[in-house]
Amino acid sequence: MGMVRRTSAEFLGTFWLVFGGCGSAVLAAAFPQVGIGLLGVSLAFGLTVLTMAYSIGHISGCHLNPAVTVGLWAGGRFPAKDILPYVVAQVVGAFAAALVLYVVATGKADYSLATNGLAANGYGSHSPGQYAVSSGFLIEVVLTFFFVLVILGSTDRRAPAGFAPLAIGLALALIHLISIPVTNTSVNPARSTGPALVVGGWALQQLWMFWIAPLIGGMAGGLAYRALAEEMPEKPAITGEARPST
Template sequence: MSNTQRGLAELLGTFWLVFGGCGSAVLAAAFPEVGIGLAGVSLAFGLTVLTMAYTVGHVSGCHLNPAVTIGLWAGGRFSAKDIPLYIAAQVIGAALAAGLLYVVATGKADYSLAANGLAANGYGEHSPGGYALLSGLTIEVVLTAVFVIVILGSTDKRAPAGFAPIAIGLALTLIHLISIPVTNTSVNPARSTGPALIVGGWALQQLWLFWVAPIAGAVIGAIVYRTIAPEAKERPAIEGAPL
């Protein structure tokens, strides 16, 4: 696949992740009487990754997340030269999704960006459950590390073929079930950046955490996986790996 095709695949996939995941939180989570709630939002995020993994995994590897891209590089599965392309495409896709979601949300007469938000990530007074910075930092590092471990493990050439998207999608669902109350769940700097660009103010001020913590967690996860499940011969870093 060409760089253009791979970049567009990452843009499309990340657009779907943010529009589907954040859209479920903004448009459907608190809908009177039939709102999908935390469990529904968690499932929505998992489903976006599951569906896109089968759709564009063969094109770009379906990273949809700068932390995953860097984690795969740290795990020996991705070439460093392609990191800028992937991260740029992911952030653009997330920003486009957040902008379009805002257009849809403002079609409701009583919608207020200040009051209703756009599923932006935060800590302290902007944490859904009022969790402090240290709690947010800890949960984002730990859960991103585990997410990358699941990705590396399920896409390992020794793992059963064809099931990786299911494991990864379910892992992301579980991650959201755990951490929505703490930070609104990031584990993905692009997912955090899209809504923050629309919300501005506090969301941009706190955005640093949702780059630093997931990337740190991704590198830790890669180191852990390479320690517990070393390959007999490290596979070369290839374009678009792992899916």
């Protein structure tokens, strides 16, 4: 596939991830009659990745996340020259989704960006559970590490074919179940950037962490899987070595 098609797929996929995941938090999580809560939001994020992996995985690889793109590069699965176009497409897709979500949310009379937010990520007083920056940074590194590990492992040619999207989507749902109370869950710099650009203020001030921590975790996950799963070269035959009779 050409780069235009691949980056277009990344744009659409990241749009779907942010609109579906953040949209479930902004529009449905606190709805009084059918509020979906923590479990519903976590499942929504997982479903966005699962559905896109089946839809565009064969076009762009369905990264939807700069930390995943960098992690795949570190794991030897992605060329360095393609990192920047992918990251730009992902960030633009996330921002477009956040804008559309904001327009939809403002259709409710009592919606306030300052009060209701846009599912932006944060720490300290902006953490759902009031967790400190140290806790947020650590959990984002650890969870992104394992997310990239799952992606590389499930898409390995030696893994069972056809099940990678399920493993990846379920992993992202699990990640959200763990860390929504801590940071509102990022593990994805693009997902954090889209809402932060709309919210502004504190969300932009705290955005640095949601780039640095996931990128560290993603790169570490890529390097770890590469070391863990790399196939050893076959031992060369020794001249004169006895061989089994045929």
